[in-house]
Amino acid sequence: MAITQQQLLQILPNAGAKAGVFAPVLNTAMQRFQIVGAKRVAAFIAQIGHESGQLVYVREIWGPTAAQKGYEGRADLGNTVVGDGFKYRGRGLIQVTGRANYAACGEALGLDLIAQPELLEMPEHAAMSAAWFWKQNGLNDLADRDQFNSITRRINGGLSGLKDRLEIWSWAQAVLL
Numbered sequence: 001m002a003i004t005q006q007q008l009l010q011i012l013p014n015a016g017a018k019a020g021v022f023a024p025v026l027n028t029a030m031q032r033f034q035i036v037g038a039k040r041v042a043a044f045i046a047q048i049g050h051e052s053g054q055l056v057y058v059r060e061i062w063g064p065t066a067a068q069k070g071y072e073g074r075a076d077l078g079n080t081v082v083g084d085g086f087k088y089r090g091r092g093l094i095q096v097t098g099r100a101n102y103a104a105c106g107e108a109l110g111l112d113l114i115a116q117p118e119l120l121e122m123p124e125h126a127a128m129s130a131a132w133f134w135k136q137n138g139l140n141d142l143a144d145r146d147q148f149n150s151i152t153r154r155i156n157g158g159l160s161g162l163k164d165r166l167e168i169w170s171w172a173q174a175v176l177l
Helices: 005-011 018-032 038-051 099-109 117-121 123-136 139-144 148-156 162-176
Strands: none
Touching (some): 005 162, 018 038, 038 139, 099 117, 117 123, 123 139, 139 148, 148 162
């Protein structure tokens, strides 16, 4: 199931012209990582819609906040060099974060994201990294079972932004199901 620019705009009305940029690259990424069928696509679009501010942000806004300062030296993220927290801050439509995640994503996509982390800001890589993360974390299976809160936890580590995510998911289901 391919998603059209018009459908993206119905689901993510604040995306504006970005819907036209992202529709084809999302379709390519979703096909590659088996995000197929209305349930999977609706859940995926809802989550990336929230994570990216409706396709507006492909790089984490940096304060740095207290949480962002905490990225430095986090072994679980692979941030072992001073400055890794900022350099490998969230990028892509699902906000891949941390040196280790950039390395794994880059290996999977055939990109040198350690040397060029900003590649995840390009629409095709932003979409592909999100779809890779989705598949890598077993989110297709959760989408098939309508376990949206579990998907949110795997992406976010908690339920941050759940109200917005659920609202977008509702719109996606109305448009796609």
